[in-house]
Amino acid sequence: MPYWDRSKRHVRRHILYKNKLSKHRRRKRILQSMQIHRNRGVFGVVTDFQIHARIAVLSKNFSPADNRKVPQLKYQYVRKLVDDYPEFTFSLNGGLNSIVDAKRELEMCENLKGVMIGRGWAANPWSFSMADDILYDGQSSHENKPKNRLEILEEYGKHADAEELLWDPVKIRRFIVKAATPLFAGEPNGKKYRIALDSIAGMPKKLLQQSKSLEGQLP
CATH class of the missing domain: 3.20.20.70 (Aldolase class I)
Structure with missing residues (x-):
């Protein structure tokens, strides 16, 4: 907040x-x-x-x-x-x-x-x-103020990668992605962006399920 x-x-x-x-x-x-x-x-x-x-x-x-x-x-x-x-x-x-x-x-x-x-x-x-x-009438103290949304996503991606080294991606990926979901709210193709994020959020769980399925097929 x-x-x-x-x-x-x-x-x-x-x-x-x-x-x-x-x-x-x-x-x-x-x-x-x-x-x-x-x-x-x-x-x-x-x-x-x-x-x-x-x-x-x-x-x-x-x-x-x-x-x-x-x-x-x-x-x-x-x-x-x-x-x-x-x-x-x-x-x-x-x-x-x-x-x-x-x-x-x-x-x-x-x-x-x-x-x-x-x-x-x-x-x-x-x-x-x-x-x-x-x-503050332009008196910003942000020396590294982001120029656009892409720059924010790149920095947030680094943070997300660091978090997934500490915690199980299956458990926290969707939580991490949720914070970035409204970044393009009201913009053209914003829905496509949210769909892509949702796909990324579900990858760890999907890969885990595929892995378990393959293990079950082993003799």
Whole structure:
């Protein structure tokens, strides 16, 4: 999951803990938690919070998909936290699917440390290739910024080869390939690309099955 931090002049992928923000009770608990952590001598130092601006309805009648769409986003709650607790840093999560969304929220709240984008990036990662230029006015720190998708695939292929030296390709090949599947989302012949990747993903398992079949034919 990509995460943009004002203090870093580059985009970094980072998996972060999400705090689900409710209307009253959960907001109060978060504030109480931060108040407790002011006492550094007892609980240590906690100063950075990633806040999800949508409540989580814990009900059997509410599916994960419902939780991503039905509860209203409360960006104003996150901004209120930023204003009330300037000694802490906050990042906003929830409902942000593009660089335009990220830039809008960062401009609306100058003291917001960063934003998180999950599904939007997973659906079309190349659309975020200009993130540094858009969010940081061209002041990108990427010395080896990829020029095109092919360059990304070549570098990712090296990473995939290294991983398969450590782990069984039969078990991890499809998982590795999945991350590269949406790279050509919305582009001509994108479907052919995905079909080719799917074939590559299934090769280790197919070869294993063929090997077992040949072993069974041996006298």
